[in-house]
Amino acid sequence: MVLVAPACTSGIFGMESLLRRLFGRIVQRGDLLVTSASGERWRFGDGSGQRVAIRFTDRRAQWGILLAPDKKLGELFMDGRLIVEQGDIYAFLDLVLGQLHGQRDPLIIRIIERGRMLYRRIAQANGQQRSRRNVAHHYDLDGGLYDLFLDSDRQYSCAYYEDGDATLEDAQLAKRRHIAAKLVMRPGDRVLDIGCGWGGLGLYLADVAGAAEVLGVTLSSEQLGIARRRAKDAGLDRQVSFELQDYRTLGGSFDRIVSVGMFEHVGVTNYRTFFETCRDRLSEDGVMLLHTIGLSDGPHSNNPWIEKYIFPGGALPALSELLPIIERSGLVLTDVEVLRLHYAFTLRDWRERFLARRDEALALYDERFCRMWEFYLAACEVAFRHRNVVVFQLQLARRQEAVPLTRGYIAEMEEALKRAERRDSQSAVAAE
Template sequence: MGRSAPLPAGSAERFNDRAEADMSVASLRKRVEGLLELADVRVDGQRPWDIRVEDEEFYSRVMAQGSLGLGESYMDGMWHTDSLDEMLVRLMRAHVDEQVHGWAAILDGLRAHLVNLQSHRRSFTIGERHYDLGNDLYRAMLGKRLVYSCGYWRDERGQPLHDLDAAQEAKLDLVCRKLGLRPGMRVLDIGSGWGEALKFAAERYGIRGVGVTVSREQADLADELCAGLPIEFRLQDYRELDEPFDRIFSLGMFEHVGVKNYAGYFDVARRCLKRDGLFLLHTIGGNRSVTHSDPWIAKYIFPNSMLPSAKQIAEHVEDRFVIEDWHNFSADYDLTLQAWRDNVERGWERLDAARYDERFRRMWRFYLAASMATFRSRHAQLWQLVLSPDGVPGGYVAPR
């Protein structure tokens, strides 16, 4: 046999590089598939919650970046699934999300430890980057009432409701009943959004109100929606408040306060609330104490946010308020999020495609689906606390 011709210079090295790369991809795929299997999720499976991988870079991004890589690779179209919320809830129930922590999670934890991410100087960041995205987006998603917090999916008799607008009205009425609102009371809304809660309280219960928000878009539209009512809206950080109110409520804002500022937050509420007043705190809560948010959520949805734990709330309420009631209705948030998803999907074609492109749409889908999965897996809760400065004489009877 004759001797074979020599390979061109560098061919062996290129062949070895390709072989190593193929082995690396195969190894990463095997590791990711193993993690997914823990949650009964398969690559290229036929069930609604299985995934289809379109780009093999997906495997390296997930292993290197954890939840950040999972969310970003979905935004980039690297993988698809027919039921995103069911796929994510399976990962959470199997605690797969806790087994892969990318560099972003480590850096976020260190940053939160060293820096006050929710300082007065940073307080308007969340308004500018999330709530000022566009009132057209929120009008499409939130329904008749622009209420960006969990609805209450049952009426005063405890019967189930089947409509988002009715659930939001029931939630607003529940807040008013828990606070015992009466005509002429002066009420503060910390994080007033588009003003719907104060508008409801003014129209149904005859109160006067002040709302503070860090979103200019929200403040401007709230002024428009509440024209003619005895309500004032301010573009203002809550730390600047120092005036008396009969009642205070805060619906879905506490998630932006940060544990370094809990003492100051409750101090503000305490100094502004009259001695015979009540304060209702409506917040998402986590099952364990943390100092920062998930890296993907922090980067794309709620910068500088974090969920409080029951322990963190109780520690900072101590010596400031009496806890009169602690109400958990977290299953209602899954229903609320499903309704928001249905609304925004139906209305998407009417939105400005230049502002809300396909990558933004996939980002928004991932946000809503991940939020559904978080509540459905019971990783997060929805709490309403009623607090009093010195305890209600004779005891507090909690409406439901």
């Protein structure tokens, strides 16, 4: 359905005709109202659901959507040149991208993607200095920002929703528990956490799962300071240590290696180095768990808006890229789990928390930053709901006998960890 207000529709407005046809081809369901820079109003969809209304403020903004939508849409929203007048940016993205699922990209997008793939390896050549700069761009922001939307343990990666009613706190605890179970933790194990964030997983592995020693490494000075303080406050600083160190410079041997939400920053040119380093650091009977966002439909270039504003140097791997490298690295793939929609639920909870405390974010940064962050959370949530973006959990070992024969041990160990969590909680209450 397209409704055009009585305004000029020819001459210089040929570009608007192209824009109208683009929306008309995509939006067949729902209710979308678009106001063009010239004042024309177009309505798309079948009228179902809540209306979403957007407005373009200038003609260059409209050209941007036509020529480079995956980059310009976020920029236009940040700059206030695409205004959402009814609904919010999530509702708009959900309405549009939800209808693109399963459709073949337009020819111009496919041509652009081929060019970006040729440039991909150069763009993601993340040496040690560049890796540190990339990490600082995102993770060394004001710590108060992350307090606005993360759980109390500051888990900044996909949670694990065991049921639809789980809170963010429950789901992030379940994630730590699920990972610990897959690591098949044993008393006395020495653990390496590559990309340890603010330290929550390392502290859990020591306090609940029984690790004798945990070393967490990060490239973020902000995360390092908080992780060390948390270890000291918990009385675990002799058992758990954190260092500002690149994984490529590590020495020693570890019984267990875990990496959660860090592999996306490695870069495609360093995949081989990453897995070979992990093999060299893993003991002969050791187990590793890699938790990473990935693509279920083969390799793609990074989203240019995400690359520029959120995660420079990032890359989402496809299994078809990783498995040949893992096979050649000397590691054995012992288990694969694909977490579908869990990150969409996580991002939903983050986005709702952020919007509820948006005024506090505005006190830390400016309006443009707040719009950028809202777009980031909304666009990523929609990608996990409607595009071929998932989370892979890969369990790896040097010997196939390092893990039990069947997967029943995962549920058994999770139950044991739940009992340990309850004991810790009861001890904490008694201490008070």
